[in-house]
Amino acid sequence: MLFKRRGNREAFEREAERAFPSVLGTALRLTRSKEEAEDLAQEAIVRAYEAYERFDGANFKAWILRIVTNLYINKYRQRQRGPMLNSLDEENALEPVADEQEAPDRALLDEMLSAQVEEALSRVPEDFRMAVILSDIEGLSYQEISDITNVPIGTVRSRLARGRMALRKSLESFAREEGYLNRGTWDD
Amino acid sequence: MIDPLEIQALADGELSKERAAELRAEIAKCQRSTAEFLYIQSLTVTVREKCPQSMDRELWTRCVHRLDEIDKTRRVTGMVDRYAWTLSTAFVMLIAVGAGYSRMHSNGLRPADVSRASAGFSSLGRSNEQSPAVVQRWLADVGHVPTGLSSSLPILGSAEGTLDGKRVLRVILRDSDRNLALYIFPGGQAFEGLADADGYRSGQIGDLNCVQWDAQGASLLLVGDREVSRLGNVAQNVSLR
Structure with missing residues (x-):
């Protein structure tokens, strides 16, 4: 019994340590507050350890990120300010992320500083932001994001598209402020 | 233009090989779809690179x-x-x-045990019959000799019970001060927790003092709300005959 518990602890610690940058990063990008993110990350680790016997052994990072997002939704979201989704936001028809006639300017995106991208991301409405974080930063599949956020895959796809569109607009605004862009589009 | 969600799914690697190949061919024919596909790819890479863990x-x-x-x-x-x-x-x-x-x-009873057990004692005779005769009958009944109680004090009541399996008699006496309880243990009884004092052994039961002595093969314990020396004075006038 004791050996089993000790073995569990070692296995958990090994996996949790590997996933901890993702846990903290996701917590930070969801809460947008260092203090709250640290609390959230610690609590997620504790909850995960307490529930480790129920982990199915498939994908530890996806499993623990589900704990992070659930904790965030239940505990921290009510205190958060910033743009929230309403049903209309989700139902609006999707438009392409890129503008018509626009050639993507990878060089311009490269010009952006990490802090600017993080800031632009933090301006994306919460549920869209969550989809972008889990997909583009954590590299999770639509199915895994669907499991974590408890929404159908179709909703994950549309949230991701909307999140990227919002991120693009936000980055564009930064680019304009910094003088990378003179007018409203990337290739001006 | 191709459905943006399909293009996004391709960029995210969410399509089957066959569908991905078909879509790539379709995208290649459409400038706007190509722009959309490349933009999603660029944005994804940028976010991943600029938001490190x-x-x-x-x-x-x-x-x-x-x-x-x-x-x-x-x-x-x-x-x-x-x-x-x-x-x-x-x-x-x-x-x-x-x-x-x-x-x-244990060497014997503690006075406090006597006090606690006496709460369950049952009264002997009716109140108007209380007299040395009741005590005498009880002593005779338990087979103790002598059977008489010699006391100058009036008897207000008497009750009997058992302690450590032995029958015990409690007699309530009255003098000019207050009531006193006299316990008679026919055949003798050892006590513990009592100290020797002027021919008696004395101790305390709660707030009350008590003196204990042996007489005529029986043990007697006198309990009252007064000093030990005064209890001793009363005890001198109480004996079995």
Whole structure:
């Protein structure tokens, strides 16, 4: 019994340590507050350890990120300010992320500083932001994001598209402020 | 233009090989779809590169300490759960052994035991019959000789009970001060917790003093709310005859 518990602890610690940058990063990008993110990350680790016997052994990072997002939704979201989704936001028809006639300017995106991208991301409405974080930063599949956020895959796809569109607009605004862009589009 | 969600699914690697190949061919024919596809790819790469993950060692160490605390709590509760029956059985046995030892090595009754047990004594005779004759009948009934109680004090009542399996008589006497309780143990009774004092053994029962002496093969215990010396004076006038 004791050996089993000790073995569990070692296995958990090994996996949790590997996933901890993702846990903290996701917590930070969801809460947008260092203090709250640290609390959230610690609590997620504790909850995960307490529930480790129920982990199915498939994908530890996806499993623990589900704990992070659930904790965030239940505990921290009510205190958060910033743009929230309403049903209309989700139902609006999707438009392409890129503008018509626009050639993507990878060089311009490269010009952006990490802090600017993080800031632009933090301006994306919460549920869209969550989809972008889990997909583009954590590299999770639509199915895994669907499991974590408890929404159908179709909703994950549309949230991701909307999140990227919002991120693009936000980055564009930064680019304009910094003088990378003179007018409203990337290739001006 | 091709459905943007399809283009996005392709960029995210969410389509089957066959569907991905078909879609790539379709996208190649449409400038806007190509722009959309390349933009999603660029944006994804940018976000991944510009939002790196980093390890916060200090915070991780704090997490490990919290895991240590959880383990410690689990160990304690696990041990208590596992040994609860053993611990409680050992505790009960310890009490039982202690009680048995105390009983076996006890030299006699403590005055407080007498006081507690006397609450369950039952009265002898009716109140208007209280007299030395009632005491005499009781002593005769238990087979004690002599059977008479010699006391200059009036008897207000009497009651009997058992202590340590022996029959005991309690007689309430009255003098000019207050009531006194006289316990008679026919055949004698050993007491513990009493100190020698002027031919008597004295002690306390709660707030009351008591004196104990032996007479005519019986033990007598006189309890009253007064000093030991004054109880001794009363005891000099009480005897069995």
